[in-house]
Amino acid sequence: MTYCKVCSLGSDHPGIVVDEQRVCNVCRLDMVGDLLVNYRYTQEVFERFQHAGRNELGPYDCLFMYSGGKDSTYMLDKFTTEYGKRVLAWTFDVPFESTHAAENIRLAKERIPATFVVDADDDNIKKMMREVFNRPAPRKPGKYLDEKLPCVSCRTFFVIRAILHAHRNRIPYIALCADPQQILTMESNVREIVRGFYTTFGVGLTDELFRGEIEGLLFAEDDELPEIVFPFIAMRHTYDPDAIVAELKAKGLYASSPMETHCTLFPLLNYYSFTHWDCMFYKLNASSHVRAVKRNGGDGARSTFSLKFPGTLDVLEVEGRLKKVTLRIAKGEGTPQEHEAELVAAFRDLGTTETAARFVARSFLDMPAVAADMGIRLS
Structure with missing residues (x-):
């Protein structure tokens, strides 16, 4: 390679x-054109949302997808205290949710004046994730973001659940708190999201997962469909994950670090990326950081992604260590003590705190048990 x-x-x-x-x-910036088209569309939707009046068809101006992570907690606080929007804070109860994210949700319910609602569908999201992980190895060269297919599929599943909830309840906007870098690669058109899911999973499984309901979204009138808003488009030049965490902690709204709110499937996401594409799950993000550091003359202070990486990060060296220990855990080789020490060192080199590094390391040690519970085969 x-x-x-x-x-x-x-x-x-x-x-x-x-x-x-x-x-x-x-x-070489060969992909900039396609990315900018999505950025412009996202900006237009955000501006429509900013200038929209009250929703005359119901009690909520927007459905806010609230995960308990720092970005969604930060923006939910802004929506309710500064933007003057009537917010339905909608949380999909992902069965692989981090305990830290759940604690942040509890804190938000105590301190943020929004209406909170929880949705869940454990059986179907697990069925979908089994199908993704247990597929035969994909054919190369693959398409951009293929190494993140399990994560993208999971997110798309509950985005569609949110779309259906908003559509049923005549809520015109859905707020999705992707960071500025994620916005570049995320589809924001409701019909295209649905079409993409059909393409990935086929008609049979898609209709089974959503009980035949999402086909109606493809044929609904434009003014009947909610629009997806990415609030962080307004902070694309000023986004600072450290400042966001500091503000939330000062308000008592956040009690962890970004790495500690990852879902429990994070180790399996790395396993998938390594076994199918020979890269760590965060390779694109780490490489983006390295690119920015080199273009800015060594200044890597600015971040457009939810995690910051050290300016001196040796991506290939850390990636190689992480790959080795991830595959050894999957094969049942070595001891938990050896693996934990190696993982803590790797995640410390990726810029995490000692506490966060140990939290993530222990989630990797649990990977075989989580895979067994999910029905995911480790080769």
Whole structure:
């Protein structure tokens, strides 16, 4: 495999082409056009949302997808205290949710004046995730973001659940708190989200998962469909994850670190990325950081992603260590003590606190048990 000399993305990474000068298509800005089209559409929807009056069809101006992570907690507080919107804080009770995210949700319910509602569908989301993880190895070269298919599928599942809830209850907008970097690669058009899910999972499984209800979204009138708003589009030049966490903790709304609110499938997401695409789950994000540091003359202070990485990060070296220990855990090799020490060191090198590194390391040790519970095969 050839690695980009700028950002370290490999030539086998889905959607990545490394040229004879050892520079990848992302560093060459070959993908900017498509990304900017999505950015412009997202900006237009956000501006419509900003200027929209009260929803005359119901008691809520927007359905706010609330996960308990720092971004959604920060923005939910802004929506209710500064934006003057009537908010339905909608949480999908993911069966693999972190205990830290659940604690943040509890704190928000005590302190934020929104209406909170919880949705759940454990059986169907687990069925979908089994199908993704247990598929045969995908054919290469793959498409951009293919290494994150399990995570993207999970998120799309509950985004569609949110769309259905908003559609039934005549709520015109859905707020989704992706960070500025995630916004670039996320579909925001409701019909395209539904079409994409059908493409990924087929008509039979899709209709089974959503009980035949989402087909109606494809044929609804435009003014009957909710629009998805990405609030952090307004902070794309000022987004600072450290400042967000500090403000939330000062208000008593956040009691952990971003790494501690990852779902319990995070180790399996890395396992999937390593076994199918030979990269860690956060490779695109880490490489984006490295690219920014080199272009800014060594200044890596600005971040458009929910986690910050050290300015001196050696992506390939940390990735290699993380791959080795992840696959050894999957094969049942080595001892928990050895694995924990290796994982803590790797995540400390990725810039996490000692507490967060130990929390994530222990979730990796639990990976075989979580896989068994989910019915996911570890080869």
